[in-house]
Amino acid sequence: MARPIGRMLGGFVCSSCYGDIKRHARACPICGEHRILSELGDAGNAVCATCAGAPERYGCTRCGSERFYVGALCGACLLSDSLDAAFGQRESTPFATALHDHFNGRQDPRNARAWLLGDGFSSVLSDMAFGRLPVDHATVDSIPGGPRRQFVRELLIECDVLPSIDHQLHNLELWITEFCAKLPANHALIVHEYATWTILRRLRRSAEYEDTRKTQGRAARHTLRGIVKFLEWMDDNDVSLRTLPQPALETFLSSVPHESWMPAFIVWARRAHGTRASAQPARRTPPSLRISELQRLAVYRAIINDDRPPGHRLACALLVVFGISINRISQLRPSTFEVTNDQVRVTLSPGKSTPLPGPLATLFRLHVLNLPADNEWLFPGRRFNRHITPDAIGTWMKRYGIPSTHLRVAALYQLAGEMSSKLLSETTGLSASTAGQYVSASGSGWNEIPVLYDPDWASDLVDDAVGEMTSAVESEEHPLSFIEDE
Structure with missing residues (x-):
């Protein structure tokens, strides 16, 4: 049994519970303010000290806030002190103003402060803020480590400190x-x-x-x-x-x-x-089909019925249904999706949106409910203001026993057999040439048919192609036993 270290909620609590209550301010059920709920109310539920008539012990000594409380100060005041030490006062330089505004806009200031204190390359930002290093891309190039350097560059571009470049x-x-x-x-x-x-x-x-x-x-x-x-x-x-x-x-x-x-x-x-030898270019063809449609449908059903978080299942299902690459899935943003009362649509190419099947739309609605308010990625990563890595999604896909590359190729072949290369490109985000290769390899003959493009008809065709897969899964015709490990 854990050793009690503090008095809260009418009794003694262990260090784990004490830290959790103190660090996470919640809405008080009586006054509605975000406070540290350290006392018991008349109904036996946790309430703030003011509503319980107890003395206030945990307010920030500077501003009085109890949100993100650490030591004697709240998270916002601690972050402000760290920003002043790293970049100078907010009004001192345009560089300091931009960095202050960027980090102060985060939902949880403790994450931003941990990044400032924990990463060694924040010293480069300090040197740029105080004029010891020039504020340009060449200075960022001197930071060792590709991902770390890339993060600092994207941060400064987002703050309008550096001009945008092709990363x-x-x-x-x-x-x-x-x-x-x-x-x-x-x-x-x-x-x-x-x-x-x-x-x-x-x-x-x-x-x-x-x-x-x-x-x-x-x-x-x-x-x-x-x-x-x-x-x-x-x-x-x-x-x-x-x-x-x-x-x-x-x-x-x-x-x-x-x-x-x-x-x-x-x-x-x-x-x-002046070389005299010559080499003939090889004819480019899409990858060969390695799994059956039954196996892909079984994986789709397993994803929909899994007990993992909705975000995990949504990422895997987007690959299995639409053949979207793992790299692109990891970089999707909530703004890529359009939500209405009766459906959810995803835009994978400019000016063209595609409806999600019912189960995927449900997963999307459940997933976005748990996203932080200041998040810009559909699948946020563990690092501050970064999306999840493709390797993480690849790890999720391993649960289903079939390589994600095989599932993606199977999805693209299935869609290629149902539509023209133009529509396939718009639906999946493939380049026009790659989409044409898939349609030709599928043997559907769509590339030889001069179809007059009708957006409404094309949308119905996409609905039918994706809907056939959803209906087959819901009909219980394809159990998971069809999956065979290679």
Whole structure:
């Protein structure tokens, strides 16, 4: 039995209960104010000291508030002191004003204060606030650690302290500089030249219309690592780009048959270095279907009937029904969804919303009830003001015994068989080319039919495609026993 350490609620309480009552102010059932409910009322329920006629013991010595009480001060006053120490008085500089307003707007000031005191890179923000470091992106680039640096950059952009930039493109530029610095001089020259005039040039052109995606940055890194391996292989075989014979190139390609970057690199090498060899681009096709529709339906039913939190089930169901990638699910915002009295609609591509099936709409309504008032993410993470990581959603999906990639591909094939590539792109958020590949591979023939696009008809088609799946699950035709671990 825990040892009692304090007197509350008409008796002695243990340290765990004492701390919970003291740290979490709640609405008093009598006066309605958020106070520390440390006393018992006439009805035997917990009430504040004022309503119980007892002396007040837990008010903040500075402002009198009992919310987020720690020691002798409330959470808001403690956070204000920490902000003054880190960035100076609120009115001292525009930088300090922006940071004060940002952190003071959080629902629980204790989380913001813990971040200020716990993370080492907050000292960089202090140096920027007091003029010891310039307030620019170059200073943020000096912070070690990719995720930590990214968080500080997003924080300063959100506070309008730094101008907005394309995060993925900027991070890729930094990575290329660091990557080339570790290579031999002859390899670094080729890699940096190709990265600058082919990869970055293409991404900058694309960034004029939309931000660079994480997958694009990952593909660029994979390409440059593959080029380094190719250059090392040429050194081992005493050949160069200029003297590379066709048989030697084909020998290398036979050892790495799935390197899709090679044709574009060889085209560039022919133009920039006089390479005589050539490589034919491989025809791109979507992944093959690895599970049956019965298995996918069984997983969907298991998700809907599971006893886990609604948010966990909602994230998994969005992947199984719409084929949305885990990365994109983790970054969804509540504003992506439109709630009316009779349905919930999700917007996965600009100007096009798709209705959620009844069970998913119910999960969404239950999930948003528990979201913090100041939260901007549909699936908030453990870190302050950050969304959940894709790895966490992947862990949730492992409960159902089938790889999430297989479930997503199966969902996309099912939708591709029901609609045209244009509608598939609008419904799932896929690019037009990828949607066309799925429709062609599904054998539905939609790409060959010149359909006059009617938004109302298209919406009905999406409803039917998703509704068929929901009806099949509710009909009890597909038990979970159909799932087979690979």
